[in-house]
């Protein structure tokens with residue numbers, strides 16, 4: 646055994662981007678994070694392609710909240726398992742899941758388009774929601790939900 650191994654941190658190929666340093670649509674589909682992520686440099690390995698082994702047990706590879714657009718301090722907190730940050734991440738995912746279900750439901754049962762669903766959401770749901778969204782963001786997002794649903798059904 647080479648003495649240099651003593652100094653090398655034990656790392657593994659990043660399971661999120663498969664070592665490419667970039668999360669693309671294939672990764673997003675593989676991890677079932679359509680509607681939740683867009684292609685971007687990988688936040689799990691910090692775009693290095695490798696992660697410390699212990700990272701795998703600390704943060705799940707498909708942790709939705711951990712994306713590259715977060716401030717570095719928040720990314721650090723997620724990786725450290727800071728309870729408040731982890732809780733906020735969970736809340737964020739629940740919020741998005743609810744929005745997806747809400748959109749699917751109104752599209753499938755009432756055949757509403759994205760704008761009508763957004764209006765309905767803003768009128769009845771937005772006040773209770775833990776995160777604020779603009780109407781423009783909502784319409785774009787709901788459009789994405791409807792389109793994904795179509796490709797799944799076809």
Ligand SMILES: [Zn+2]
Pocket residue numbers: 659660661662663664665666667687688689690691692693694695
């Ligand atoms: Zn990665």
